[in-house]
Amino acid sequence: MAWLITQTERVYLKALESNQLSAAIGSLNLMHRITIEAAEKKANKPYHGNCKF
Secondary structure, eight states: OHHHHHHHHHHHHHHHHTTOHHHHHHHHHHHHIIIIIHHHHHHTOOOOTTOOO
């Protein structure tokens, strides 16, 4: 996952250098989904495995 975030960050920086703002926004959106939304989704699910109540 760290490799994916690093590559997305590189795309973001290169897009900013070449003034391609839509690509920069897209890469920021992807980084947000990978890091923050995934962590929130995991935190909201307290049970895992075969635990069924």
